[in-house]
Amino acid sequence: MASPATRGRLITLEGIEGVGKSTNLRFIADRLAAAGIPFITTREPGGTPLAEEIRALLLAPRDEAVSRQAELLLMFAARAQHVTNVIAPALARGEWVLCDRFTDATYAYQGGGRGVPQASIAWLEDYVQDALRPDRVFLLDVDVATGLARARARSGAGDRFERERVEFFERVRAAYLARARADGRRYCVIDAGGDLPAVQRDLGVALDALIAEARREVSGG
Numbered sequence: 001m002a003s004p005a006t007r008g009r010l011i012t013l014e015g016i017e018g019v020g021k022s023t024n025l026r027f028i029a030d031r032l033a034a035a036g037i038p039f040i041t042t043r044e045p046g047g048t049p050l051a052e053e054i055r056a057l058l059l060a061p062r063d064e065a066v067s068r069q070a071e072l073l074l075m076f077a078a079r080a081q082h083v084t085n086v087i088a089p090a091l092a093r094g095e096w097v098l099c100d101r102f103t104d105a106t107y108a109y110q111g112g113g114r115g116v117p118q119a120s121i122a123w124l125e126d127y128v129q130d131a132l133r134p135d136r137v138f139l140l141d142v143d144v145a146t147g148l149a150r151a152r153a154r155s156g157a158g159d160r161f162e163r164e165r166v167e168f169f170e171r172v173r174a175a176y177l178a179r180a181r182a183d184g185r186r187y188c189v190i191d192a193g194g195d196l197p198a199v200q201r202d203l204g205v206a207l208d209a210l211i212a213e214a215r216r217e218v219s220g221g
C-alpha cells in the first residue's frame with residue numbers, strides 16, 4: 001500500500017571537503033526511495049541551468065582576486081534561482097528535497113571562512129528565501145587534515161575553494177559546529193571520521209526518526 005503523503009521536507013547535507021557528502025547523499029536517497037517518499041536530489045551552488053553556470057564561475061580557479069562580497073552575492077544569486085525554480089515548487093508538490101549544501105555553507109564558508117558578517121548573510125537569507133529553512137541539516141564532521149587528504153586524493157589541486165589553506169577550513173568547520181550547537185533540533189552532527197558502515201548506521205537512525213515524525217504528523221499522532 002502506498003504510504004500517505006507527508007509534508008515536503010528540505011533536508012540538507014553539509015560539511016567540509018572530503019567528508020563523503022556524495023556517497024551519503026546516495027545513501028539517504030536510497031532510504032527515502034525504500035520508504036516510498038517522493039523526493040528530488042539537488043545541489044548548491046547549482047541545481048538549475050543558470051545556477052550551474054554561476055557555480056562554474058564560483059569554482060574556477062582564477063588570477064583575479066574574488067572579493068568576499070562578490071562571492072557572497074553570486075552564492076545567493078544561484079540560490080535565488082534554485083529556490084524559486086526548483087526547491088519551492090518541489091516542496092509545494094509535497095516532495096522532499098535532498099540538497100547537497102545550502103545556506104549553512106554560506107554561514108560556514110563566507111561567514112566563518114571569509115569573515116563576512118553574519119548579519120549580512122542573514123539579511124540575504126531572509127530576502128532570497130523568505131521563511132524557507134532546512135527541516136534537517138545533516139552535518140558530516142571530520143577533522144580538517146582527514147577531510148583535505150581525502151579531497152586531494154580525489155581531485156588533485158582542486159577548485160578555487162579546495163585550494164584554500166588549512167586555516168580557512170578550520171574556520172569553516174568551527175562555524176558549522178557552532179551553528180549545530182546553537183540549534184540541536186534542526187542539526188544532526190554525524191561523525192564522518194569512522195568507516196562508512198558506522199557513518200551510515202548513524203545517518204540511518206537519524207533519517208528513520210525524521211521519516212517516523214513525518215508519518216506521525218500525517219496520521220495526527
Ligand code: TMP
Nearest residue numbers: 044045075101102105106109110161162
Ligand atoms: P561542493 O563541491 O562540495 O559541491 O561545493 C562547492 C564549493 O562551494 C565548496 O567548496 C563549498 C562552497 N560553497 C560556499 O562557499 N558557499 C555556499 O553557500 C555553498 C553552497 C558552497
